[in-house]
Every structure is written in C-alpha cells, then in structure tokens.
Amino acid sequence: xxxxxxxxxxxxxxxxxxxxxxxxxxxxxxxxxxxxxxxxxxxxxxxxxxxxxxxxxxxxxxxxxxxxxxxxxxxxxxxxxxxxxxxxxxxxxxxxxxxxxxxxxxxxxxxxxxxxxxxxxxxxxxxxxxxxxxxxxxxxxxxxxxx
Amino acid sequence: xxxxxxxxxxxxxxxxxxxxxxxxxxxxxxxxxxxxxxxxxxxxxxxxxxxxxxxxxxxxxxxxxxxxxxxxxxxxxxxxxxxxxxxxxxxxxxxxxxxxxxxxxxxxxxxxxxxxxxxxxxxxxxxxx
Numbered sequence: 001x002x003x004x005x006x007x008x009x010x011x012x013x014x015x016x017x018x019x020x021x022x023x024x025x026x027x028x029x030x031x032x033x034x035x036x037x038x039x040x041x042x043x044x045x046x047x048x049x050x051x052x053x054x055x056x057x058x059x060x061x062x063x064x065x066x067x068x069x070x071x072x073x074x075x076x077x078x079x080x081x082x083x084x085x086x087x088x089x090x091x092x093x094x095x096x097x098x099x100x101x102x103x104x105x106x107x108x109x110x111x112x113x114x115x116x117x118x119x120x121x122x123x124x125x126x127x128x129x130x131x132x133x134x135x136x137x138x139x140x141x142x143x144x145x146x147x
Numbered sequence: 148x149x150x151x152x153x154x155x156x157x158x159x160x161x162x163x164x165x166x167x168x169x170x171x172x173x174x175x176x177x178x179x180x181x182x183x184x185x186x187x188x189x190x191x192x193x194x195x196x197x198x199x200x201x202x203x204x205x206x207x208x209x210x211x212x213x214x215x216x217x218x219x220x221x222x223x224x225x226x227x228x229x230x231x232x233x234x235x236x237x238x239x240x241x242x243x244x245x246x247x248x249x250x251x252x253x254x255x256x257x258x259x260x261x262x263x264x265x266x267x268x269x270x271x272x273x274x275x276x
Binding site for chain 2: 063096
C-alpha cells in the first residue's frame with residue numbers, strides 16, 4: 001500500500017504544466033492569478049475607461065457575492081472580502097496554490113463618479129463594476145473663435 | 148517591440164504562438180487526497196460551464212477553458228489578460244477515471260476522482276485470541 005502512495009505522488013509530480021507557461025512574452029504576460037496569494041496581489045484588477053464610465057474588473061474566483069464589499073469614497077473604490085476555505089475530513093495535500101483569507105484592494109478612479117448609479121455585476125468569479133463619470137468631471141470642449 | 152525583435156528572439160515556437168493569438172494561462176489549483184479519492188479545485192475566473200472542457204485519457208487529465216471578458220473600453224491599468232486556461236495532470240492507476248465528477252461554481256472548478264475499491268484503505272480489526 002505504501003508503495004502505491006509513493007507512486008501516485010511521483011506521477012502527480014510529472015504534471016505537464018510548464019509547456020504553456022507564457023514563454024517569450026516577458027513578465028507582463030505571466031500567467032494570471034498565480035501562484036499563492038502571498039506572492040501576487042489578490043484579486044487582480046483591470047481598469048478601463050470610456051467617455052461615460054470607468055470600469056473595474058476583478059478576478060475573485062471562489063468568493064461568494066455576499067462576502068464581497070464595495071465602497072466608493074472621494075474617487076477611490078475599495079474592494080474588500082474574504083475567500084473562505086472549505087474544510088473537510090483528514091486530507092493529504094498534493095498542491096496548494098489557491099490560498100484563502102481576507103483581502104482588500106483600492107483603485108484610484110482619478111475622476112468623480114456618480115456614486116448612486118454604480119452597477120456591480122458578479123458572475124463566474126468575476127466582478128465588473130461600472131461607474132458613471134459625473135457630468136462636471138467630463139472634459140469640456142471649448143470652441144475657439146476667430147475674428 | 149518591433150517586428151525585428153520577435154523574429155530574433157522568437158524562432159519557430161513563437162511564430163506558432165503568434166498564429167493562434169491566444170495566451171495560455173496555468174490556473175492555480177488545490178489538490179488533496181482523502182481515503183475516498185482525490186479532489187482537484189482550479190481557479191477559472193470568467194469561465195462558465197459551457198466554456199469548460201475536462202477530459203481524461205489513459206490517466207492524463209486535461210483541463211481547458213476559455214475565459215471571457217466583458218471589458219471592451221480603453222484599458223487604463225491591466226493586471227491580467229483574458230486567455231485560455233490549460234493544465235494537465237497525470238493520475239495514478241488507483242483512481243477510477245470512469246466515476247469522475249465535476250462541478251463549476253463562482254469560477255472554481257471542483258473535480259472529484261474516487262479511488263477504485265481495491266485501492267481504498269481498509270481498517271483491520273485485531274481480535275485477541
């Protein structure tokens with residue numbers, strides 16, 4: 001029986017996982033969300049903007065919507081939450097890369113948003129927050145007149 | 148980066164990647180074993196049930212998924228890119244690949260691979276004579 005377990009651990013180790021590890025692309029394109037929460041920021045966030053809205057997309061797999069908390073104050077969005085660990089009977093770990101625990105991230109929106117019209121959608125472990133930019137914060141076009 | 152840099156550094160492999168225009172991401176996983184079997188949990192944010200492909204062939208488990216993004220506006224700050232999730236694992240023969248079960252919830256895939264009956268640990272009662 002002991003032999004069997006050793007064999008199994010050995011074969012797990014032979015995992016073919018370096019084959020597609022973002023080679024040649026530099027650190028910017030490193031595999032996302034990897035490995036261990038202590039090494040990378042969690043959750044990972046993309047920020048985008050068009051003329052009407054600021055969008056924040058955060059990767060929060062394994063987090064329940066009720067465990068997420070969003071606040072906006074003075075042009076800063078903060079996202080806090082907790083990824084809970086599932087506990088169970090006696091286990092032997094072979095890989096433990098996902099991590100769990102409390103997290104917090106802040107995003108400087110660098111413009112005034114309309115706090116009452118913010119929409120946050122959560123699906124498949126991805127949170128998408130859409131924040132309308134206030135009218136007064138939008139760039140104004142000034143026409144130049146000639147005499 | 149200019150075209151020149153790519154051809155100098157790239158060689159054949161990079162050219163092949165360029166054609167697919169896809170980025171492969173190795174998902175973070177937790178794998179643990181109990182008396183009953185093996186459980187694998189993989190973080191696949193943005194992946195729905197329909198975008199996921201799990202198959203097993205001769206003990207080689209392959210997890211593949213396509214992540215979608217809803218963000219199409221001008222990016223300001225970027226920490227991740229949408230791409231293909233891809234990772235393979237070799238399973239030992241003591242696991243019963245026929246009875247594997249998979250569940251997808253909140254962007255986390257959970258796979259259960261039970262051990263075959265013969266491989267389960269058995270407690271042996273010792274009787275005093």
